[in-house]
Amino acid sequence: MHPFLLEKRDEVRNPKPKEWTSKELSQQKIASYKPYNFVDGEGVRCSLYVSGCPFACEGCYNVIAQNFNYGIPYTHELEEQILADLSASYCQGLTLLGGEPFLNTEVCLSLVNAIRQRFGATKDIWSWSGYTWEELMLDTQDKLELLSKIDILVDGRFDIKKKDLTLQFRGSSNQRIIDVQKSLKQGEVILWDKLKK
Numbered sequence: 001m002h003p004f005l006l007e008k009r010d011e012v013r014n015p016k017p018k019e020w021t022s023k024e025l026s027q028q029k030i031a032s033y034k035p036y037n038f039v040d041g042e043g044v045r046c047s048l049y050v051s052g053c054p055f056a057c058e059g060c061y062n063v064i065a066q067n068f069n070y071g072i073p074y075t076h077e078l079e080e081q082i083l084a085d086l087s088a089s090y091c092q093g094l095t096l097l098g099g100e101p102f103l104n105t106e107v108c109l110s111l112v113n114a115i116r117q118r119f120g121a122t123k124d125i126w127s128w129s130g131y132t133w134e135e136l137m138l139d140t141q142d143k144l145e146l147l148s149k150i151d152i153l154v155d156g157r158f159d160i161k162k163k164d165l166t167l168q169f170r171g172s173s174n175q176r177i178i179d180v181q182k183s184l185k186q187g188e189v190i191l192w193d194k195l196k197k
Ligand code: SF4
Pocket: 053, 054, 055, 056, 057, 059, 060, 061, 062, 063, 066, 098, 099, 100, 129, 130, 131, 156, 157, 158
């Protein structure tokens, strides 16, 4: 078994490029699925919390989901349920969080591809990640593929020293809300144009 599945850790880990892979770490499990919530991004959203995150930030909001073995397996039935929930006209889109979506790319790509196939660009996709934009740019192909298919990335580890509960959709001031498609096109980080704080 991979050491991340066993080892407990009290300080944040900083991976080298391509050091952690979904192929090696993901157990394709999810910690939780929450349809129709108002807190995980703009508008009414369906949120999928995948299991497993090795960053081990101090003050992590979802410690239980750091374990790749926590929760229940992701299934075709759940994917169909999420697609059905997303079809509601008042539902703006999907949010991926965790755990670490970019270390659960099989699950996330399956869902994201199904959403694009069924809804095109009429539903938006947000994802949180402990990776920064710059780290993802140097990482594995599956991470870049997932990034290329989403609209908004909230990036970076939670840094308890920079904690600020007044920020929109993020817990510490180092984290950014990034417009992924504009950033990829322009080759630099472009922040979400609706950012207030
Ligand atoms: S990146 Fe997020 S989920 Fe992972 S340990 Fe840090 S706060 Fe928790």
